[in-house]
Every structure is written in C-alpha cells, then in structure tokens.
Amino acid sequence: xxxxxxxxxxxxALAVELGRAGLDVVGTLRPEHPAAGAADALLESADxxxxxxxxxxxxxxxxxACDRAGVRVVPLCATDADIRLAASFGVGPALPVDAxxxxxxxALRSPAAPGAAIGEPAAATSHVxxxxxxxxxPGRSTMAVxxxxxxxxxxxxxxxxxxxxxxxxxxxxxxxADEGPGFAAACRQTERGGLDALELDRVSTRVRVGDGGMAVxxxxxxxxxxxxxxxxxxxxxxxxxxxxxxxxxxxxxxxxERDEEIVSDLTDGPRRNAATLAALRSADRVVAVxxxxxxxxxxFLRAYSELRAVVGATPVSVIAxxxxxxxxxxxxxxxxxxxxxxxxxxxDVWFVPRDARAVDAALLAGRPVADLPGTAALTLxxxxxxxxxxxxxxxxxxxxxxxxxxxxxVRAAGGAVAP
Numbered sequence: 001x002x003x004x005x006x007x008x009x010x011x012x013a014l015a016v017e018l019g020r021a022g023l024d025v026v027g028t029l030r031p032e033h034p035a036a037g038a039a040d041a042l043l044e045s046a047d048x049x050x051x052x053x054x055x056x057x058x059x060x061x062x063x064x065a066c067d068r069a070g071v072r073v074v075p076l077c078a079t080d081a082d083i084r085l086a087a088s089f090g091v092g093p094a095l096p097v098d099a100x101x102x103x104x105x106x107a108l109r110s111p112a113a114p115g116a117a118i119g120e121p122a123a124a125t126s127h128v129x130x131x132x133x134x135x136x137x138p139g140r141s142t143m144a145v146x147x148x149x150x151x152x153x154x155x156x157x158x159x160x161x162x163x164x165x166x167x168x169x170x171x172x173x174x175x176x177a178d179e180g181p182g183f184a185a186a187c188r189q190t191e192r193g194g195l196d197a198l199e200l201d202r203v204s205t206r207v208r209v210g211d212g213g214m215a216v217x218x219x220x221x222x223x224x225x226x227x228x229x230x231x232x233x234x235x236x237x238x239x240x241x242x243x244x245x246x247x248x249x250x251x252x253x254x255x256x257e258r259d260e261e262i263v264s265d266l267t268d269g270p271r272r273n274a275a276t277l278a279a280l281r282s283a284d285r286v287v288a289v290x291x292x293x294x295x296x297x298x299x300f301l302r303a304y305s306e307l308r309a310v311v312g313a314t315p316v317s318v319i320a321x322x323x324x325x326x327x328x329x330x331x332x333x334x335x336x337x338x339x340x341x342x343x344x345x346x347x348d349v350w351f352v353p354r355d356a357r358a359v360d361a362a363l364l365a366g367r368p369v370a371d372l373p374g375t376a377a378l379t380l381x382x383x384x385x386x387x388x389x390x391x392x393x394x395x396x397x398x399x400x401x402x403x404x405x406x407x408x409x410v411r412a413a414g415g416a417v418a419p
Contacts (some may be wrong), residue, residue: 002023002024002045002047002048002109002196003024003025003026003045003047003048004024004025004026004049004050004108004109005025005026005027005028005043005046005048005050005071006018006019006025006027006028006029006041006050007028007029007030007049007050007051007052007057007228008050008051008052008076008097009052010027011028011029011030012105014050014101014104015028017100017101018050018101018104018105021091021101021102021104021105022105023105023108024046026042026046027042027045028044031109031184034375040046041260043065043066043069043071044052044069046069046071047070047071047072048067048071048072048073048074048108048355049071049072049073049074050074050076050104050108050293051073051074051075051076052097053076053077053078053082053085053086053094054082054254055085058073058075058085058086058089058091058169058296060089060380061375062375062377063089063091063362063375064373064375067210067330068212068373070210070211072091072108072154072161072211073089074091074093074095074104074108075090075091075094075095075098076094076095076096076097076104076174076188077094077095077096077325078096078097078099081093082097084314087146087387087388088386089387090150090153090154090386092155092165092382093107093151093209095107098233100209105108108211113356115133120122122194122345125283126241126242126243126244126245126246126247126248127246127247127248127284127390128241128242128248128250128283128284128285128287128288128350129147129247129248129249129250129283129284129285129287129390130250130252130282130283130285130287131143131144131147131249131250131251131286131287132252132254132276132278132280132286132287132288132289132290132291132307133254133257133288133289133291134254134290134296134299134300134302134303134304135254135299135303135378136254136287136291136295136299136323137291138290138291138299138300138321139166139289139291139297139321139322139352140252140254140289141162141169141170141173141251141326142173142317142321142359142369143172143287143289143321143352143360143382144160144170144249144250144251144371145160145170145173145368146289146353146368146369146378146379146382147198147208147249147382147385147390148160148214148247148249148385149368149369149371150370150371150379150382150383150386151214151246151247151386151390152209152210152212152213152214153210153212154210154211154212155211155212156212156246156247157215157244157245157246157247157418158212158213158214158215158245158246158247158248158249159204159214159215159217159241159245159248159249160198160207160214160215160246160248160249161183161217161238161248161250161251161361162182162183162216162217162218162219162220162250162281163183163219163229163234163250163251163252163253163275163276163278163279163379164219164250164252164253164275164276165223165224165226165229165253165272165273165276166223166226166253166254166255166272167221167253168218168219168221168223168251169218169219169251170216170218171216171219171221172217173242173362173366173367173369174216174367175366175367176207176216176218176366177215178218178219179221180205180218180219181202181203182203182204182205182217182219182220183217183218183219183229183237184218184219184220184225184228184229185241185304186200186203186217186386187202187228187229187230187233187234187236187237188228188233189237190232190237190240191233192235194349195236195237195240196230196240196243196244197240197243197244199242200215200217200244200245201215201242203217204216205217205218205336207366207368209370209371210370210371214353214371214403215244215245217224219251226270226272226275227270227273229274229276230270230274230275230280231271231274231277233281234267234274234275234279235278235281235282235395238250238278238279238282239282240262247390249415250273250279250283251274252276252279252280253273253276253279254276254303254305255272255273256273256276256277256280256303256307256310257273257275258271258273258347258392267303277310280307280310280311281310281311282312283311283314283317284314285314285315285317285390286303286307286314286315286316286317286388287310287316287317287318287319287389288300288307288316288317288318288319289319289321290318290319290320290321291321291322291353292320292321292322292323292324292327292328292332292336293322293324293328294327294328296322296386297339297340300345301339301340302307304344305344306348315383316342316344317347317348317350317389317390318343318349318350319349319351319385320350320351320352321350321352322346322353322354323336323351323352323353323354324353333351336349336351337349348389350381350384350388350389351381351383352378352382352385353377353378355369355377358372358376358377358378358379359378370382370383
C-alpha cells in the first residue's frame, strides 16, 4: 500500500476518498506549503505527494525536498501553463485538477512517466540520442551525463554510452572504474551475435540518480584502443540498446572527418572517427552542444554544415552552453539567437547558464550535478530541455512555445501578433 500526502485545495475530501480506494494517506497539507517546516519530516514517511500545481506550489525547493526523501510527485493541473510547469520539472503524469480518487489511485499504482500529458500514452519505442559538439570542449560529456540523469527521473530505464574515441571521460566524471568491460565489450559481443539486454546489463554499471538511475557503458580506458569501436560494431551495439533502455544517450567525439583513407590502402580499414559517425547516423535525435562565447559560436558554425551532411534529416537540437553576459555583452541570448539564425538558419536554441560551482562540486563528488543537494541552475535548464526538446513535454506545451517564438520574431520586426 502506497503512503500518500495530499496537498490540494480539497485535501480533506480527497484524502478520505483515497483511503476508500485502498491508499494510506499519512497527511494533508496546504498546497502552497508542501515542503515547509514540519512537512519535511512528513515527506520522510511518504511514497508520493499528490500536489495541486501552480507557480506557488511547484517550485525547485519542493522538487528538491521530494528528491531527497525519494517521494514521487503526482501533479494535478488546471491549465496548460500548469502542465508545462510540471513538465519542466520532470514530474508526472499530469492529471486534471478535479480528478477523482480512483484516477489518482490508478496513477499512483502505475509506473511513473515524467512529463506525460493528460490523455497522452507513454512512448512505446526506444530512442537513441547522440550528444555532439565541435572541437574546443563545449561541454558535451557534461550535457550527456545531465541529460541522461534527467531522463531517468521517475524510474525510466536510461542507458548512457561513452563512444568517444579521442577523449573518453564519462567514467572519470562519475567516479567509475574504467577497467571494466563497458562499451568496447558490448561492441565485441556484436561480432559473436550475443549482445542482448541481459548482456548489456552485465557489462554496464548502474548509477543511481534521485528516484531513478542510469546504466552506464564506460568508454575506452586508453584512447589507443579506438579500432575496437568500428562503424559496424557501434551501429549493431546501439541497435541492441534499443531493446535495453527507453532512452540511450551517447557521448560522441567532435571530429567528423573521413580522411583516414589517406593513410590506409584498405577500403574497409579502421577509421578513428567511425564511432562518432555511426553514433550520429544511428540517432533519432542529435543534441549539438555549443560554447556560448564568440569562439565557441564560430567553431560551431564552421562544423554545423558538416554535421548536417552526416545526419541528413535527423532532428538536431542546439544547446548554447555556459552562457554568461561577460563574453557577449548586453542581450546575450538575443545575440546568440540572431547569429545562429542568420548564418545557419537555426531558430530553436536552448540555453544552459554557466554554473561552475555546481559542475566543480559534481566532479569532486563523482556524481551528476542533478544528484547534488539542492537544484542547480544548470539542472533546471537541462530539465527544461529534456521536457521540451526530447519529447517529454505535452504537445500543447510545445505548440505554446512555438507560438511564443513566432510572436517574439513578429514583435521584433515591428509587426502585430494575431490573437
């Protein structure tokens, strides 16, 4: 029997009904104070918090308190704005604010699906997301780790793969031993036809994050072993990952050149960038990470056309990482948006602020930033990206976001926005 806290405007009546539905209601709270004072102690005795969502009730402090206590949040939403807010924090599935006790009880007994919209079924297919960025350390590995951590919230099965053949770093960032089997072992198993979900579980390392966790396939412990990650092996391994996890996040190296043929007379010889190219071609979505400074933007624009030639029609989501006004002056967001739209036709950009203190603390602890106490600015930005760009947000939220962008462009051009 689940232990539940009810924090809604009709908490007393809903608590009685939930008790009749077979749930153990351990307390009721005012919705605007679900994590204040004595409520923290109450959360320690609960498995779930049924919360009426609005801007006052669902905050970073509330989510952090629930994460610390391992409490699942079931949001009750009255408007599209409330659904978007719940999706931005990665809690769900969202239910109508007037949902009856039996509907709430059914949601509590079913597996959590963060960010699911009201009436929208959970995705039945697996997704491969490849994180790439141009040379210059724009933060690819950090974004890969944080994105995998956010997608794992609520019990989703998420795999994190280090396919970088130049500077693999996922194991070092998460404090894992790099002498284990990892992704190279998975690739070797594809040659024997023995790579399945059970084998992937065996060669991966489980890393717990909040109320979920991710299975990590560390990269090569020596970059000189790059011939082990051939195009054929990486493609087959990522195909097997689709039967293993709901989301597979792949950290790929930056070089995209194919000029290794110059040093090899064999048409099928080893190529160091084959793993990156295979990971990009295998992806359902590419996350392109760009350092949000003049040098980083220039490097990204030079490499973007080559990336597009590799991935074709695969959707590419652009993250401007480490944004800070000191290097871009006034209206840093606007300058990055205008530059990318003018020179590369990119209109959708997600911004992640520079949060050096949180990143340093995470490296020192060998944990994702999302797993540290409190909620860092970086975590909130990645959480919003995961909800809106990767597909966790409701369709209504994505449409509203598109309308806001169109309206902003029209107003900037001096026109009027139709109601």
